[in-house]
Amino acid sequence: MPAEPSAPAETLLDVRNLSVSFRSEKGVIRIIEDISFSVGAREILSIVGESGSGKSITSLAVMRLITDPNAIIEGSIIYKGRDLLKLDPREMRDLRGRDIAMIFQDPMTAMTPVYTIGWQIEEQIRAHQKLSRRAARARAVELLGEMGIPAPARAATRYPHQLSGGMRQRAMIAMALSCNPSLLIADEPTTALDVTVQAQILELIQRLRRDFGSSVILITHDMGVVGTISDRVMVMYAGTVVERGPKPMVLAQPSHPYTLGLLRSIPPMHGERPFRLPSIPGSPPAPTARPAGCPFQPRCDFRFEPCGNRPPLFRHGAQEVACFLAADHLPDWDHERAIRAPEAAA
Secondary structure, three states, X not given: OOOOOOOOOOEEEEEEEEEXXXXXXXXXXXXXXXXXEEEEOOOEEEEEOOOOOOHHHHHHHHOOOOOOOOEEEEEEEEEXXXXXXXXXXXXXXXXXXXXXXXXXXOHHHHOOOXXXXXXXXXXXXXXXXXXXXXXXXXXXXXXXXXXXXXXXXXXXXXXXXXXXXXXXXXXXXXXXXXXXXXXXXXXXXXXXXXXXXXXXXXXXXXXXXXXXXXXXXXXXXXXHHHHHHOOEEEEEEOOEEEEEEEHHHHHHOOOOXXXXXXXXXXXXXXXXOOOOOOOOOOOOOOHHHOOOOOOOHHHOXXXXXXXXXXXXXXXXXXXXXXXXXXOOOOOOOOHHHHHHOHHHHX
16 A cells, blocks of 8 residues: 655645546456545645556546446545545535636537537536626626636637637636636646747646635646646656655656656756757556556666565655655665766666
8 A cells, every 4th residue: 555645734635545447348447546645725736647647537536527337436535524435416516616626638628619618607607606697707707807818708709619729728727717616626738838828827827826725736747837836746657656745856856767757858958958858768558558566667777676566655755756766775876867867877
């Protein structure tokens, strides 16, 4: 069983030993396995990893949006003292949008194409705040304006396909913020956006915490985004947590080879630029073909004999790391040397 994470003060969300599996013709396939994490009040937690690592499934499990009858969800998801997995559908609908909101990865598919942007925001406001149609429309236009959308009254009459990607993303954020949620889950909110729009979206998320006191779970594969706004970082690989800890420590001194590989793939801002950026060899394993022992070992430059066993989460300073290199009985490895030349540190 993984080590229990140290919960932040004033814990808002506490996920314990969460596993998600699906029944199939090949048997039960486990997508995420025994993950635990906490989110404190006014905190931004980033969940990082490649596609297929289990980030989005984790967020959908928290939102209780996995409705497949073949799904098996185990563990507990405690939000303000209530286990979300034990709520009935009506109670969960009351929480969604009002207390816990989500920015989906692709607003074009998350929004209904046959209704205007304004109508879709109004619908959520009226469902949770019982305002009149006129008051809800005024609030929707106000939110679009706060998101920096030009001519918000006109934008409210547009359909999703009539807005640019950046404007759709802003409209999705406006919808998520319409009821001032305590917890916002942002699933890849900056994917496929240009750098300028990306910076504006990140500023909007920071403003949510500053102005409304909300907590944020930011799901991303971009370590640059993580470095911009996060308080803590949780790194996932093959449906498991491989590292978590305070952002300054995880980014400055990664203790898992996978985290190190993600950081090495970022172009350097200073000094000599490499001819070619390093990359992690291979691809993440499919859920049906995960290796025995450490799931990362087939792609790891630092693998050694103990990696044939599944590592628990070791406490490594303020970080928790699922790697035998971070075990207390092994000497520390040279992170700086590894970042400069991984083959020399192997």
